[in-house]
Amino acid sequence: MFTGLSAFPLTPLIQDTVDEKAFAALIDRLAAAEVHSIGVLGSTGSYMYLDREERRRTVELAVRQAQGVPVMAGIGALRTRDVLRLADDAQRAGAAAVLLAPVSYQPLTDEEVYALYAQVSRHLSVPLCVYDNPRTTRFAFGDELHARIAELPQVRSVKLPGVPDDAAQARVRVEALRALLPDAMRIGVSGDRLGAAGLLAGCDVWYSVLGGLFPTACLDIVRSAQAGDAEKALRLSAELAPIWALFERHGSVRAAAAIAIRQGWMDASGLPLPLKPAALPEIRHIAPLLDRLG
Amino acid sequence: MFTGLSAFPLTPLIQDTVDEKAFAALIDRLAAAEVHSIGVLGSTGSYMYLDREERRRTVELAVRQAQGVPVMAGIGALRTRDVLRLADDAQRAGAAAVLLAPVSYQPLTDEEVYALYAQVSRHLSVPLCVYDNPRTTRFAFGDELHARIAELPQVRSVKLPGVPDDAAQARVRVEALRALLPDAMRIGVSGDRLGAAGLLAGCDVWYSVLGGLFPTACLDIVRSAQAGDAEKALRLSAELAPIWALFERHGSVRAAAAIAIRQGWMDASGLPLPLKPAALPEIRHIAPLLDRLG
Incomplete structure (x- = not known):
């Protein structure tokens, strides 16, 4: 489950409620492209902004539409009590893994x-992926803590916020972390502009926001990297540089939302207020690229 | 309402539910000491960890126990939709102001x-205090934004995270901010070790965590500052230095919880997991000070 391309779709809203039709259509695209897994209710999926029923329903819908592609569901919450409830809901709705x-x-x-991880992992019957995202959680994991948590039951993957830009340093980083973790742990890279670099440095999986919008383009990068064609993987990634710049400038959820709105896949009110999508004039500058991808 | 001592009590839990008896007893102490206002569901009151019903009930209980002391209620949430619902609940429960x-x-x-502030302030019929707390919100207000928000309807106070340590610099800071804000805006200081310094620098109100535990000691500081006795206000504050150090080291909510547990005012399970109170051995070092205050 924790290999290849794990695509993280938006959870589109319309007038402050989940747009189930738009969400189902996003999942359909991912299933049709045969991504390796689907990560619903990640940061891009606005998990922290949705209530328990919205989250339960979102997992249920994703599992129903995914045509057998395994679905991982974000269960993060501020309070441990709520994490445990969300874990129960996600498992009952058919999630194959949870992201915390x-x-x-x-x-x-x-x-x-x-x-927190000790209590939640004891409570689970599906695998757990540790979500290391200091930009949104404001928690900085050290490697020693990663290693301790990786020994807990059900913990099977870690979603890193990125790898060093330099290829040699990236490889050193991934190898150093792997040496600290149990063999069964799968290391994932996120921060989409570093997806290709992460896979080439030895990561097992790319947890990808853009994969939630344009799965085929991202699968091309993954397959090139897996085949050892570093030159092609990096070239395909570099062709998407205007999108990575947009992600960098506005945060990936605002950028992804602006792209989805432009493509007609999401209503203009698609993000939960107070969040607002990136301004559309900027999207217009990358229209030819989006037309080619879409 | 936004002057003098605004005391911010804990919301004690017991086995993961609000301990209404312990909470009512905390409010009783504040009302008996005649603090100028009570700020429930601040950061110390764990607002972000409680669900809507827990928050509604907490405001209701506070208003009932406060013996006419005005109650301000925290209405912050990640999603604007939820802030608006919490605003409605707080107003219906009798809150005299809200903190956002x-x-x-x-x-x-x-x-x-x-x-966010524009939408919420239009929705309110009670005054609003802008809660500037970059440590927990990770949002850094600039003065220009403070000034724009202060022009919105119902906005009447700002709760600053502190003032400069140096007395002259603190006065310059408060005067500079006051010059940018409408006359009706009340400027409040928090970060308890800076309470005395803030009042002496010209702040109207001290939004105080320790005031939620030891209102009499904090009122002594406020009255000294208001009477212009800077020497006494600063001396009284300096006598509490071991407590300020504990706040600094563990965050004020964990330190306040450890004190309340030691005083027998809260169960040992009083904070919402994953939060844990500061370790009790450290509290033992300041036992004589706590005995004197309590």
Whole structure:
């Protein structure tokens, strides 16, 4: 489950409720492209903005539409009680794995984060992916903590926020982390502009926002990297540079939303307020690229 | 309403549910001490960890126990839809004011934050206090944004995260901000170790965590500052230095919880997991100080 391309779709809203039709259509595209897994309710899927029923329903819909592609569901919440409830809901709805970030309001200590993963992992019957995203959680994992958490039951993957830009340094980084983790742990890269670099550096899986919009283009990158064609993987990724710049400037959820709105896949009110999509004039500049991808 | 001592109590839990008896007893202490206002569901009151019904009930209980002392309620949430619902609930429960922080998961832009305050303030019939707390919200207000938000209807106070340590610099800071804000705006200081300094620098109100535990000691500081006795206000504050150090080291909510547990005012399971109170051995070191205050 934790290999290849894991595509992270938006959860489109329309007038402040989940647009189930638009969401189902996004999942259809991913299933048709045969991505290796689908990660619903990630940061791009607005999980922290949706209530329990919206999240339950979203997982249920994704599993129904995914045509057998395994679905991983984000279960992060500020309070452990709520994480446990969301874990139950996701498992009942058919999620094949769960994704858990140490979301915080009060900055968390290492001990608090370890205890959270210990309690949740004991409670699970499906695999768990550790979601390391300091930009949104404001928690910085150290490698020692990653190694301790990786020993817990059900913990099978880690979603890293990126790898170093330099190829040699990226490989050193991934190898150093792998040496600390149990063999069964699958290492994933995110931060889409680093997807190709991460896979070439030895990551097992690319947890990808753009994969949730343009799965075929991202699968081309994954297949090139897996075949050892570094030159092609990096060239395909570099062709998407205007999109990576947009992600960088506005955050990937706002950029992905602006693209989905432009493509007609999501209503203009598709993000949960107070979040607003990136401004459309910027999207117009990359219209030819989007037309080719879409 | 936005003057003097605004005391911010904990919301004690017991085995993961709100301990209404313990909470009512905390409010009783504040009402008996005649604090100028009570700020429930602040960061110390764990607002971001409680669900809508827990929050509604907490405001209701506070208003009932407050013996006429005005109650301000935190209404922050990640999603604007939820902020509006919490505003309705707080007003119906009798809150005299609301406190709103630009809570984030995805880091917010200035425009998103302004639009949030604009939408919520239009919706309110009670005054609003802008909660500027970059440590928990990860949003950094600029003065220009403070000034724009202060022009919105119902916006009447701002809760600053602190003032400069140096007395002259603190006064310059408060005067510079006041010059940008409408006359009716009340400027509040928080970060308890800076309470005395803030009042002496010209702040109207001290939004105080320790005030939620030891209102009498904090009122002594406020009255000294208001009477212009800077020496006494600063001396009283300095006597609490071991407590400020504990706040600094563990975050004020964990320190306040450890104190409340030690005083027998809250169960050891009083914070919402994954949060844990500061370790009790550290509290033992300041036992004589706590005995004197309690």
